[in-house]
Amino acid sequence: MSRPWRVAVVGGGIAGLAAAVRLRDRAPAGTEIIVYEQSGALGGKLRTGELAGQPVEFGAESFLMRDPAGGESAAVTLIRRLGLAERIVHPTVGQAALAVDGGLRPVPGGTLVGVPGDLERVATVAKPAADADRDGGRPLLGPDEDVAVGTLVRARLGDQVVDRLVDPMLGGVYAGRADDLSLVTTMPALARAARVEHTLTGAVRAAQAAAPRAPGAPVFGTLAGGLSTLVEAAATASGATVRLNAAVRELTPTAAGWRLTVGPTRDPELVEADAVVLALPARPAARLLAPVTPEVATTIGGLDYASVALVTLALPDPELPALSGFLVPATEGLLIKASTFFTTKWGHLARPDGIALVRASVGRYGDETSLHLADPDLVATVHRELSGVLGVALPAPLASHVQRWGGALPQYAPGHGDRVAAARTALRAAHPTLVLAGAGLDGVGIPVCVRSGETAAEEIIEALGGSGS
Structure with missing residues (x-):
């Protein structure tokens, strides 16, 4: 491609901004990046x-x-880059508590999102089932199996461990229920271990051993001055043209790339781009995808x-x-x-x-x-x-x-990862310069969203012919 690239990033949350920064760092010099954000502010859920x-x-x-x-x-790496x-x-x-039986009890240590690796350590909060977690002589999950977190934990450890530990911890992150949420998507390390280990407590210990943490090393961080400083720094570093209050209403394939219809119906703006990153929640993304790839739109739009x-x-x-x-x-x-x-x-x-x-x-x-x-x-x-x-x-x-x-x-139902992978494969085959990113696909949390945006940017660079670095 002899002329400079123009890449449109639809969605100004942290996934879209991370994509824009990666494009600036890795795309050829002169690449034009435009970020379209429907609301009046960048950052999405970072505010x-x-x-x-x-x-x-x-x-x-x-x-x-x-x-x-x-x-x-990925969040820390981006913060260093900025x-x-x-x-x-x-x-x-760092100590948090659980509100149970009308009082506060410390959250037990040694758990993985509430799933215990040692049953004795959770006894003050939840009583495991009497015949808890017996070795059945085979791995807990098959090679490609996904189940709801609650289904697995209830079967192995009983209702109290789910209701008093796992459910509130997952609820704090996803506002969802353990009985509905995919193990593979919400707890991937535990899912990997469960394909090998014969007990749930053994799988927790194996998952923890696979990613050891140095004693005293902090688990969480934030930024002095607030996380909006991350948003502002990413927007600046991307060198992107930022368009606020700019809703992208249609995407149309063209011989050279894409045409975006932006703004109100009565006075639309038509913008040409070589490639598009859709860093939107699932349903708005599905609305834009529907005329382009209906089957992909149906899959993506099914997320609640x-x-x-x-x-x-x-x-x-x-x-x-x-x-x-x-x-x-x-x-x-x-x-x-x-x-x-x-x-x-x-x-x-x-x-x-x-x-x-x-x-x-x-x-x-x-x-x-x-x-x-x-x-x-x-x-x-x-x-x-x-x-x-x-x-x-x-x-x-x-x-x-x-x-x-x-x-x-x-809300990631079991099988979410496979459905998203199939949708991306289909979209890549039909339209390699249209790429999806964001929490609706890859998981919640700032690091996951950053990585999702950066991966989308790399796919765009590859589809357009390689980086300029």
């Missing part, structure tokens, strides 16, 4: 706001420091999402335990499913005036009626439930904020 004069996350709170193999996560490594901070309080609300309170001198927060099993019957004590967990946010920031997450997949409450009612309910769990009357908040994320968290 740093302010409450009571203090920065606070209204979306994603942190990122994993390591990848599943034990190396540096010159933000010195801003990485870690929790000063959960909606959540994040309620943040600024409390004057509250009595809070020395915890990072707590998780709430659905069996407890509370509106909140998780809470973070921000100014306790993140020492760099501690205030000399004693004002504490506390955030609660509301909304579970399939049971989201609580999200119909008006903001003041949601704040009042969260405040009352926090007081009940903590066993103290919390002071009235000085300020509050409700952030609603409609259709925010993908």
Whole structure:
């Protein structure tokens, strides 16, 4: 291709921005990158706001420091690339609790997303089944098998381990239920071990041994100044033209690439591009794919999402335990499913005036009626439930904020990975310069989304004829 490339990135979340940075780093000099974002701000679920004069996350709170193999996560690598490594901070309080039986109990150590490698260590929270986890003489999973997390854990360890440990931990990440979520997608390391090991506890220990963590090494990090600094730095480093409030309504194949129809129906803008990265949630992506590849669109569009609300309170001198927060099993019957004590967990946010920031997450997949409450009612309910769990009357908040994320968290049913792989294979065969990225396909979490965007960029570079580096 003699002229410079033009690549359109549709979606300005962290996956799309990571794709744009990778394109800038690896595509030939002169490549034009345009990021189209339907909303008025970049970052997607990364959004740093302010409450009571203090920065606070209204979306994603942190990122994993390591990848599943034990190396540096894609988020940390990107942060280094952007010159933000010195801003990485870690929790000063790491111990979390579970709200069970009307009180708080420490989350047991030695588990993998709540699945125990040692049954004795979880006995204070959940009682395993009497005949738990006997060796059946064969691996737990077949070579290509995928099951719901809850199906496997209930069969091996019983209901309490699922309901009191695994379900709240998965719910804190996905707002979904263990009985619905794919083991391969949500817990890939455990799935790999389960194809070899004969017991679930053995599979947990094997998965943990395959990615050892140095004693004292931090698991999570965030950025001083907020995660929106990552968004801003990525947008700048990409050198992309950023178009906000710019909805891409149609994609049309052309002899040279793609035509994008952008903007309102009455006054559309037609843009030509050599390649397109679709870094969108599944359903908007499926709408654009439908006229191009209907079968791929049907597969991608079948993914369901959960909606959540994040309620943040600024409390004057509250009595809070020395915890990072707590998780709430659905069996407890509370509106909140998780809470973070921000100014306790993140020492760099501690205030000399004693004002504490506390955030609660509301909304579970399939049971989201609580999200119909008006903001003041949601704040009042969260405040009352926090007081009940903590066993103290919390002071009235000085300020509050409700952030609603409609259709925010993908729900990965068993077989999700195979369905996505087949859809990508079909799309690549038909249209190699149209590539998909994002949490709806590859999993939640900042590192996964970064890696998804970067992989999409590499596929675009290969389809257009190789890098310029």
